Amino acid sequence: MKKEGVSRRSFLSGLSLFSLSSLVTLTGSKGIEAAEISSATPSLGGYVPVVTPGIATLPYDLDGNVKIFRLRAEPVTIQFQDMSDSHGAKSRPIYGFGYNGSIIGPTIEAVEGDRVRIHVENALSEPTTVHWHGLHVPIEMDGVPMFSQEPIQPGQTFTYEFTLEQHGTYIYHPHFMGAKQVGLGMSGFFIIHPKNPKPHQIVDRDYAYFLQVWMIHPGSPIPDTMEMTEFNYFTMNGRAGNSPGADIVPMKAKVGEKVRIRVANLSMMAHPIHLHGHTFRITEYGAGFIPLEQQIIANTENISSAEERTFEFVAKRPGKWLFHCHFMHHTMNDMHRRPIPGAGGHAGHATMEMGGMHTWIEVT
Ligand SMILES: [Cu+2]
Numbered sequence: 379m380k381k382e383g384v385s386r387r388s389f390l391s392g393l394s395l396f397s398l399s400s401l402v403t404l405t406g407s408k409g410i411e412a413a414e415i416s417s418a419t420p421s422l423g424g425y426v427p428v429v430t431p432g433i434a435t436l437p438y439d440l441d442g443n444v445k446i447f448r449l450r451a452e453p454v455t456i457q458f459q460d461m462s463d464s465h466g467a468k469s470r471p472i473y474g475f476g477y478n479g480s481i482i483g484p485t486i487e488a489v490e491g492d493r494v495r496i497h498v499e500n501a502l503s504e505p506t507t508v509h510w511h512g513l514h515v516p517i518e519m520d521g522v523p524m525f526s527q528e529p530i531q532p533g534q535t536f537t538y539e540f541t542l543e544q545h546g547t548y549i550y551h552p553h554f555m556g557a558k559q560v561g562l563g564m565s566g567f568f569i570i571h572p573k574n575p576k577p578h579q580i581v582d583r584d585y586a587y588f589l590q591v592w593m594i595h596p597g598s599p600i601p602d603t604m605e606m607t608e609f610n611y612f613t614m615n616g617r618a619g620n621s622p623g624a625d626i627v628p629m630k631a632k633v634g635e636k637v638r639i640r641v642a643n644l645s646m647m648a649h650p651i652h653l654h655g656h657t658f659r660i661t662e663y664g665a666g667f668i669p670l671e672q673q674i675i676a677n678t679e680n681i682s683s684a685e686e687r688t689f690e691f692v693a694k695r696p697g698k699w700l701f702h703c704h705f706m707h708h709t710m711n712d713m714h715r716r717p718i719p720g721a722g723g724h725a726g727h728a729t730m731e732m733g734g735m736h737t738w739i740e741v742t
Contacts, residue, residue: 425571428487428640430586431627431737432615436484444493444539447486449477449508451530451552452501454563456481458594458611459619459733461712466733469621472592473599474563475502481616482588483550483566490545490573496538498530505529508538509553510568511684512664515540522553529554545572546666547586547640547686561603563590563616565644572667579667581690582635587614589681589703589735591645594712606646612708612734619711619733629701629739631693637739639689639701641681648682649703649735655695662688678704693741703735710734 427435439446454476457469477483488494498508507530509521519540523529530536548568552559567586572579590613593605611618617626631637641651642664659673664686681687702709711733 425489425575425580426582426584428485428567428569428584428586429629430482430485430567430588430615431629432617433480433482433588434478434484436478436486441495444495445488447494447496448499449483449496449550449566450499450501451475451477451506451508451564452479454479454481456563456616457621457623458592458613459621459624459711466619466621466711469624471599472594472601474601475559476563476616477566481563482590483564485567485569485586486550487569487571488542489571490542492542492570494538494540494542497535498538499535500530500532503532505531505554506552506559506564507536507554508550510538510540510548510550512544512546512548512686513540513568514543542570544666545570547642547662547664547688549588549642549644549684549686551644558603560644561592562601565590565642567640567642569640576667576670578670579661580636581638583629583631583637584640585629585638586640586642587701587737588616589614589641589643589645589649590616591647591708592618609646610712612703612711614735614737626733626737628698628737631739631741633693633696633741635693637691637693639739640686641689642686643681643683645683648680649708650678650680650705651687651689651701651735652678652704653689653691653701653739654699655697656691656693656699658689658691660687661690662686664688693739696741698738698740700736700738702737708734709736 436447454474455471458472459466460468460470474481500506507521507523517526519538520526549565550568551565591609592611593602593609594611595602614626617624643649657675657677659675660679661667661673679687709732
């Protein structure tokens with residue numbers, strides 16, 4: 379992290395992001411500590427850093443006023459819950475594609491008005507591009523092969539640069555062989571804080587979860603990206619269950635704290651996301667904060683493909699409050715494969731653990 383010419387705010391921000399990503403790396407699946415760090419981080423000019431549980435925030439360098447990010451598209455091995463014993467006590471490797479060793483890729487976090495330069499290195503064995511979903515960028519930066527740029531060939535680096543004229547929750551993903559490359563895991567958050575946040579837009583905790591679905595055939599560690607309708611693993615931030623290395627990292631808050639949860643869905647189906655014990659405001663549909671008087675309240679919200687939602691609420695009572703997709707099959711892994719050979723019907727599922735799109739916020 380370069381220090382010359384860095385404002386105190388940027389420097390502090392960079393420090394906190396660096397320590398956060400280090401902690402995530404060090405603690406691995408035990409990212410509960412990562413979730414806790416946000417309460418120890420002071421508000422930085424009106425916002426607390428976003429915590430993407432289990433996923434690092436991408437560090438940046440500064441060149442004058444330009445924030446420089448580096449993404450490396452590459453094969454990534456992640457761990458899913460292994461349901462072959464029906465309890466899902468073990469993990470199994472899954473071979474996907476991601477960025478910087480991570481599925482989903484690290485979260486890009488910036489502020490409205492920032493100039494960003496993003497170097498994308500292609501370490502895959504096939505071409506790729508990056509599309510900045512929802513961002514107002516010049517056509518040359520839109521990342522669509524043969525429309526706005528040549529594909530980035532293996533071994534090449536392409537540099538995207540643009541000014542952020544919006545705030546809100548956005549995503550980045552390839553636009554080359556999208557069904558395959560997105561289906562193998564290539565996605566990430568691009569979160570932009572408002573330059574001058576209104577008082578009601580300031581929260582104590584800011585979390586982000588990314589929804590993906592997968593078809594993993596028995597005995598194969600490679601996701602079937604030809605599948606269009608049937609999926610058997612359901613992930614939040616690239617994690618699918620409660621086994622070691624595969625567990626979805628939960629959230630934390632204290633009673634009375636204002637919590638924001640951003641959710642993005644880049645899967646082949648919609649997910650009705652539900653929060654226990656609380657009523658939330660829907661404060662964003664993935665295009666910046668909705669004016670206060672237009673926000674609606676709910677406890678479940680259906681999020682279709684390529685959509686984002688932001689939920690905000692005040693943590694009310696102590697406890698572990700579930701936050702999950704309410705298609706119940708999406709809260710279990712590998713469920714349509716009968717887990718116990720010879721056991722028919724419901725008996726075969728009798729002892730399966732929950733997993734899939736299923737996490738919680740622990741309020742203390
Ligand atoms: Cu779902």
